[in-house]
Amino acid sequence: MADAAGRLTKLAEEVLGAPLPVRIRAWDHSESGPPGAPTLVIRNRRALRRLLFKPGELGLARAWVAGDLDIEGDLYQALDLLAELVWERGTGSARPGRIAALRSAARTAARPEIRAAARQLLSLAGPPLPPAPPAEENRRRRGPLHTLRRDKEAISHHYDVGNDFYELVLGPSMVYSCAYWESPGATLEDAQRDKLDLVCRKLGLKEGMRLLDVGCGWGSMVLHAAREYGVRAVGITLSQEQAAYARKRVAEAGLADRIEIRVQDYREVHDGPFDAISSIGMAEHVGRERYAEYAADLYALLKPGGRLLNHQIARRPLEDEDAYHVDQFIDRYVFPDGELAPVGRTVGQLEDAGFEVRDVEAIREHYALTLRRWVANLEDNWTRAVRLTSPGRARVWRLYMAASALSFERNRIGVNQVLAVRTPGSGESGMPLRARAWQG
Known part of the structure; x- marks a missing residue:
C-alpha cells in the first residue's frame, strides 16, 4: 500500500472537517502532515482498528499501551494537540471528540463524499475485527463497587x-x-x-x-x-x-x-x-x-x-x-x-x-x-x-x-x-x- 500516511491524512481530514495537528508516519514508512510538528507513529493497521472500535481515549490508550502507536517529538505538545480529536470539553459540557464520529459518519453523514471517505478510512484499517486489549488492562469487575x-x-x-x-x-x-x-x-x-x-x-x-x-x-x-x-x-x-x-x-x-x-x-x-x-x-x-x-x-x-x-x-x-x-x-x-x-x-x-x-x-x-x-x-x-x-x-x-x-x-x-x-x-x-x- 503506497503512501498510507498521505491517504490516512487526507481521509481523516475530510471526515473530521479539520486539519490534523500532528505529522503522521505510517507502517509503510510514508509521512504526511505539518513539518516540525510532533509525529504520530502508526506502526500497523491494528492501531487504526483500535481507534475505530473504541473511539476516543480508550482506543488511543490501547494502541499506545500495545505499542501500535508511538509519538516522536515533544510528548506533552503531541497530547495537547491530539486532545481535541479524542475529547472536547467546553466550560459547561463534555462531548466525545471527533474520532468518535467516524463510524457513524460512514453510515449517516449527510454528504455522500463524507460517507465515502469514512468508509475508505474504515477499509484502510483492515479486517473489521476488534483487537484484544493489551494484557495490562484491568477487566476484573466482581461484585458491587467499593466493597x-x-x-x-x-x-x-x-x-x-x-x-x-x-x-x-x-x-x-x-x-x-x-x-x-x-x-x-x-x-x-x-x-x-x-x-x-x-x-x-x-x-x-x-x-x-x-x-x-x-x-x-x-x-x-x-x-x-x-x-x-x-x-x-x-x-x-x-x-x-x-x-x-x-x-x-x-x-x-x-x-x-x-x-x-x-x-x-x-x-x-x-x-x-x-x-x-x-x-x-x-x-x-x-x-x-x-x-x-x-x-x-x-x-x-x-x-x-x-x-x-x-x-x-x-x-x-x-x-x-x-x-x-x-x-x-x-x-x-x-x-x-x-x-x-x-x-x-x-x-x-x-x-x-x-x-x-x-x-x-x-x-x-x-x-x-x-x-x-x-x-x-x-x-x-x-x-x-x-x-x-x-x-x-x-x-x-x-x-x-x-x-x-x-x-x-x-x-x-x-x-x-x-x-x-x-x-x-x-x-x-x-x-x-x-x-x-x-x-x-
Missing part, C-alpha cells in the same frame, strides 16, 4: 506494581501525591518534604499526639510526623507491598515504638480516638457510594477539636455530567474504580458528616510540576522501568502521568487540601486567629 474486597483488588492492581519501580519514578521521598513547590527549580525531594511538613503544620501536630494516616503508602507521612513532631502514628494501606516497605523504613529509622503500619481499610479502624487524621491522595478511591460513610467514619475517629487534612484530586463541574466522573483509560489501566468529584461536593459531604471546614487550598499547578518530574524520572530510567514491569506497563505510566500533567495545567482537574475540624459543642475549634498561620 472491602473489590477496593483491595483495585488498590493491588495499582500499587503492587513493585516497590523498585515506584522508587525509580518517585525518587527517594517515596511520596506518591502532589508535592508543594517553593519554585519550579526546587528539587522533587525538597518539594515533597515541604508538602509533608505543610500537612503537619495544618494539623497542628505536637509531641505526644496520636495521628492516623489513611492511605499511608510507603510510610513517608508517618515517618516525617513522628521524626519531626514527636507524634505516635498509625498508617493504614490496602497494599501488602507498600506495608512491607513502610515497616522496613520505620524499623531502619528506629521509630517502631512510635509508628504502626497496618494492612487495613479505613472502615476497619476501631481504635480511635485520634488527635489528627491525614488522608493524602486516598479519597479518590472512596467513590460516590461510600463517601458519606468515609467522612462519617473519619469524624467518629477524631477527638473533639481534632483536625482532618483531606488532600484530594477534584474535577471541574460540568452541567451535563453526574457529580462523580470515571475516566475510561484511568479506570482500565491505572486506578480501577477511581472517581473524581468537584471540590464543592467534597466540602459539602465533610460538612454533612459534622466537620467544620476551616480552609481550602487549591494547589493544581503544584501537581503539574510534580508529574513532570515523575515523567522525567521514568524517561531517564526507561530501560530499567521496562525490565522491572513490562513494556506495556511502563507505557501506561508514561501516558497517564504526562496526560495528567496537562490536565492540571489546563485546569481540567485540580487538587485541594481541605482542613476540617471536629469542632466541639462549645465552639472552641483550636484554630489560630490568623488564617493560614501554618505558612509562617
